[in-house]
């Protein structure tokens with residue numbers, strides 16, 4: 279498979295009055311043609327900042343991307359692009375869907391025009407043709423009565439319809455990469471499933487590579503090819519879906535898996551949740567960022583950051599438990615149930 | 623016309639009616655009457671004749687009903703001071719100069735304020751922003767009559783570029799010159815309010831998710847500013863248009879007196895000093911009708927710009 283996006287040593291800080299927030303701390307990963315890569319982690323771990331940086335959408339005044347960082351797309355470093363070149367990538371080659379469909383659409387512009395806009399920017403067609411194609415696109419994403427609805431404003435749409443419209447906007451120019459930042463978090467559970475199914479279907483049709491950002495492992499169980507777990511601005515475990523679900527290595531991944539509701543579980547029974555809170559990114563700990571909350575924490579964990587241990591060609595983990603001198607543990611029970619519940 | 627519009631029209635007339643009623647009784651509670659301000663020592667009989675002639679001897683409530691009846695037929699009555707002069711004529715004579723100045727001030731104030739506000743927002747934290755905010759603070763803290771006097775001193779006394787006071791009813795260069803200083807003095811407050819408001823509004827919109835959506839589509843430059851940022855930031859700016867119009871109308875009372883413009887405000891102020899009841903009432907009716915009507919127009923414009931308001935029309 280061909281790499282289409284290669285991110286190297288991405289480090290992003292925010293300069294705020296309180297100090298320097300180290301939102302993303304030296305992460306590297308690649309995206310391959312046509313795959314779905316899930317980035318999973320609790321809220322605040324840097325998923326959105328990572329996604330936005332790929333499209334250069336971070337606020338220039340406060341966000342500072344380290345000079346050694348590279349985001350290579352099509353042989354060029356996106357972080358160095360200017361004006362026209364950047365504009366060409368945005369919307370045409372790489373597109374993005376945001377978390378909250380309620381605020382992500384322009385309230386004073388007809389939805390049809392909002393879909394047509396990117397076509398008008400990136401292709402040589404007339405306004406009329408663009409609008410026609412926009413209606414086609416809205417039909418494709420399953421918007422009911424698309425011809426009529428294209429002439430309406432976002433306030434006349436429901437949440438699910440708005441997210442469909444957002445998907446239509448993002449896919450209008452058939453981008454090579456789609457970044458979906460928690461595309462269903464703001465939606466009802468039933469709508470969530472529909473939107474996920476839609477993304478999966480369109481991905482197969484258009485052969486778009488997707489970076490799917492979510493805080494909920496359950497959502498990606500059915501569709502991700504590969505999964506990366508993020509914690510406090512770092513990637514702490516990665517692997518193909520089966521590896522992450524059947525043979526997770528990091529205690530944080532275990533905790534994430536245990537906090538996914540299981541279908542087999544009795545609806546009222548208690549759901550596992552991780553105790554404690556992620557570290558303050560103004561002063562990230564010098565050892566393992568998860569140490570404070572880890573049941574298996576050892577003295578070394580607080581002292582030095584764990585190095586990456588390669589588990590297989592596709593799986594790797596940053597955890598001191600992998601060290602040859604670390605005690606051999608039995609993974610917590612009950613992880614398997616998640617996988618069966620979520621129709622892997 | 624929709625049900626919503628009809629409702630609005632009805633409430634407009636209701637408001638007008640309430641205002642007229644309140645003003646009618648209020649001005650009668652203020653001590654003094656037209657005769658008191660003209661001559662102090664009139665014989666009792668002359669006074670009585672005068673009161674009878676104009677119906678001022680009847681009970682107040684009767685006078686009210688008589689006034690309202692005439693008003694419904696479009697009759698504003700006669701001046702109690704300039705005897706024999708219909709109020710309608712006085713008002714019609716006074717309106718054009720006021721219109722020129724008020725409309726100039728409104729257009730100039732709103733466009734400049736909006737322009738400066740946008741500039742300040744886009745140059746946030748840089749010197750243009752600081753300059754605009756400085757102007758805005760001056761604008762709200764310096765009363766228009768102080769500014770008017772300062773302008774007169776600078777442009778008439780010192781530089782001798784513009785006439786200090788006066789007016790001509792003929793439109794043209796001369797009238798324009800007379801109108802410059804009053805327009806600036808009147809519009810300064812609006813510029814101050816609008817630049818601050820517009821700056822906040824643009825900054826707010828720039829932070830919205832849909833601006834990111836637009837950027838992610840590849841929209842940039844003028845398209846981004848016009849279609850996505852400005853269109854949405856105008857919406858809150860429209861809502862404060864009403865109070866600005868009211869501010870101009872009231873502000874022009876003083877400004878017209880300072881610049882010797884025979885407009886609505888000047889006539890109004892003298893009517894109040896003279897206790898010319900019919901004229902005060904007549905002008906109050908006109909001012910309020912104008913103001914309420916402009917609010918109505920503002921509402922319609924608001925609905926045109928913001929589709930979220932448009933649902934009312936259904």
Ligand SMILES: Nc1ncnc2c1ncn2[C@@H]1O[C@H](COP(=O)(O)OP(=O)(O)O)[C@@H](O)[C@H]1O
Nearest residue numbers: 292299301320321322323324325326327328559
């Ligand atoms: N514009 C910003 N200014 C300052 N800090 C920010 C900004 N955007 C994000 N952050 C910080 O960066 C960290 C990561 O945020 P984010 O990527 O949004 O997390 P999430 O994984 O929930 O998407 C958080 O600690 C957040 O406070």
Ligand SMILES: [Mg+2]
Nearest residue numbers: 322325326460
């Ligand atoms: Mg996020």
